[in-house]
């Protein structure tokens with residue numbers, strides 16, 4: 001039988017499940033290993049709704065980036081916690097609306113780095129680049145990002161399904177604040193993250209965290225809302241991903257999830 005796992009690099013640890021690869025598995029991708037599929041299936045047994053969280057999150061990414069490049073007129077994007085390339089990566093969505101958009105991707109996973117060539121296509125008028133860096137060092141991220149972005153002009157800072165990887169909420173808040181402080185007025189924050197509102201999700205997450213993978217911390221809804229303090233939050237506010245400017249009506253309604261998302265502008 002053909003081996004459908006991605007080619008192994010000595011840098012990649014395939015003995016423990018990894019967030020980007022499990023996420024890729026839930027989104028229907030092929031960049032994952034047996035250990036990731038096992039952990040992903042175990043999670044699904046306890047909480048089948050995780051697939052909707054992953055899909056609704058990606059749909060929020062598409063809609064919010066379209067809004068930012070379109071109505072909001074942003075031409076620069078700093079996408080932190082990029083994940084493995086998939087359909088409609090940030091630069092593809094932004095450059096479809098505004099071909100002169102510049103995108104800098106940030107992730108710390110060596111597998112994402114290996115696959116980054118798929119993230120580095122660009123329109124001739126725009127540009128994309130990738131930096132391997134850790135969210136826990138926002139000053140380094142700002143320094144490296146200034147190579148691909150003009151930080152004196154507005155930038156959209158994206159944290160799509162990643163801030164729960166920062167263990168302590170205070171640290172996650174400080175990362176958001178430090179990065180936003182380094183960006184020009186008129187910059188935007190766009191993010192989605194999972195809340196602790198659903199007991200079954202809490203249980204699945206606890207079992208996942210016990211596998212030895214990097215844990216993902218579910219936050220209280222008011223903690224996610226507080227990321228936007230001091231920003232002008234775009235309508236409809238900080239809401240479930242499926243309720244943020246939905247473009248199509250899913251028959252029977254969109255699957256409900258306990259994630260929250262929003263877009264806010266730095267005055």
Ligand SMILES: C[S@@+](CC[C@H](N)C(=O)[O-])C[C@H]1O[C@@H](n2cnc3c(N)ncnc32)[C@H](O)[C@@H]1O
Nearest residue numbers: 020081082083107108109134135160161162165
């Ligand atoms: C759940 S995936 C989300 C991927 C994508 N943003 C999406 O919405 O589909 C989380 C990503 O964050 C990355 N990540 C986790 N902790 C990180 C850290 N401390 N620094 C940089 N990236 C991190 C992981 O490698 C993974 O690619």
